[in-house]
Amino acid sequence: MANATADDKLSSFITAMPKLDLHVHIEGTLTPELRWDLATKHRIPLPFSTASALRASYNHLYATLRADGSNALPVFLSHYYGGMDVLRDEADFYALATHFLRACAAAHVRYVEPFFDVQAHTRRGVPAAAVLDGLLRAKRDMASSVGCNFVLCFLRDEPAAAADAAYAVCAPYAHRLFVGVGIDSDERGNPPAKFDDVFRRARADGLKVTAHCDVNQVNGHAHISQAVSEVGGGGLDRIDHGVNAGESPELIAAIRARGLGLTLCPQAYVIAKEARWGQWVRALVDEGVKVTIGSDDPAYMHGMGTAENMVLAAEACKLDTDEVVLLVRNAIDICWADADVKKNLESELDKFVKEWEG
Ligand code: HPA
Ligand code: ZN
Numbered sequence: 001m002a003n004a005t006a007d008d009k010l011s012s013f014i015t016a017m018p019k020l021d022l023h024v025h026i027e028g029t030l031t032p033e034l035r036w037d038l039a040t041k042h043r044i045p046l047p048f049s050t051a052s053a054l055r056a057s058y059n060h061l062y063a064t065l066r067a068d069g070s071n072a073l074p075v076f077l078s079h080y081y082g083g084m085d086v087l088r089d090e091a092d093f094y095a096l097a098t099h100f101l102r103a104c105a106a107a108h109v110r111y112v113e114p115f116f117d118v119q120a121h122t123r124r125g126v127p128a129a130a131v132l133d134g135l136l137r138a139k140r141d142m143a144s145s146v147g148c149n150f151v152l153c154f155l156r157d158e159p160a161a162a163a164d165a166a167y168a169v170c171a172p173y174a175h176r177l178f179v180g181v182g183i184d185s186d187e188r189g190n191p192p193a194k195f196d197d198v199f200r201r202a203r204a205d206g207l208k209v210t211a212h213c214d215v216n217q218v219n220g221h222a223h224i225s226q227a228v229s230e231v232g233g234g235g236l237d238r239i240d241h242g243v244n245a246g247e248s249p250e251l252i253a254a255i256r257a258r259g260l261g262l263t264l265c266p267q268a269y270v271i272a273k274e275a276r277w278g279q280w281v282r283a284l285v286d287e288g289v290k291v292t293i294g295s296d297d298p299a300y301m302h303g304m305g306t307a308e309n310m311v312l313a314a315e316a317c318k319l320d321t322d323e324v325v326l327l328v329r330n331a332i333d334i335c336w337a338d339a340d341v342k343k344n345l346e347s348e349l350d351k352f353v354k355e356w357e358g
Helices: 006-016 032-042 051-067 069-086 090-106 118-122 128-141 160-173 192-204 220-234 243-247 249-258 266-271 277-286 306-317 321-334 339-357
Strands: 019-021 109-112 150-155 178-184 208-213 238-241 261-264 290-293
Touching (some): 006 306, 032 069, 032 090, 069 266, 090 109, 090 128, 109 339, 118 150, 118 160, 150 160, 178 192, 192 220, 208 220, 220 238, 220 243, 243 277, 261 321, 266 277, 266 306, 277 290, 277 306, 290 306, 306 321
Parallel strands (some): 019 109, 150 178, 178 208, 238 261, 261 290
């Protein structure tokens, strides 16, 4: 048998190590198979005659996105919102989250903070309670295998008043279901500043605040700058993506000064055909920014989970084992779990590293 290469060894290490995922959209984990089952349950017609034809359409979407990264986010979002049409009742949200959490447990992902897009469901006529209760039941039922706190995301291409209304509906579930709020969806013309009021309100309620600053967006640097120091009363607690900060010494310095974490998703940058992402992440790591790796929308991104995204980062940024461990330590540092949960995650990671080396 040929000797394993260093890369093989690092991949095996990443696969086996205890991990966290702080950047994953629960609706982006809806596999074609579960979508097929839920469509069958609700008698919702899909334009595919079999589950495998539906699966093939996901592969086709992935190939299309990879072929033309210029408009990847809006094209992806149209499929993402279309896919979730099969999520109709409490049991569907329960199934969605338990499927994801089971996959996490199998992949040695120990703690997650998935986003959920409540407005994407209420605007289709699904009651908010179906979303909130289904996710909460899944979180509780899976608690012994995977730690999970959700992050309520507002659709930034909807009016700020719609975010305020969504927040009011979800607030009774704060701290039980979700520990933070964020913004996602189409970023163009929708800067973090648009949501300053709701960020401040959430923070006053003791929640954490974050914002997507996706790769290569129009006014992307300005959006990062707002997130770092302007909105929510002095800046947010974390940034989702923010990878373009790696090309700006000023942004790197500002992010480091506030000790902010960035939740990066390499596969999304590959899809966006941005060749420089590896060098940007390398700069962020070298400058001591707390970066972590998430999976974003694995069902729509070739099924690539946390480990596969970490392998991509390790290859593109030439990370060594210590740096890979650092990415997970950063995640423990910047996650919004209770102190005792963080301590357990830290001990498990230490034990894993020691045993691997021994
Ligand atoms: N970017 C922005 N909004 C999103 C995404 C994403 O990758 N996934 C779900 N909503
Ligand atoms: Zn995202």
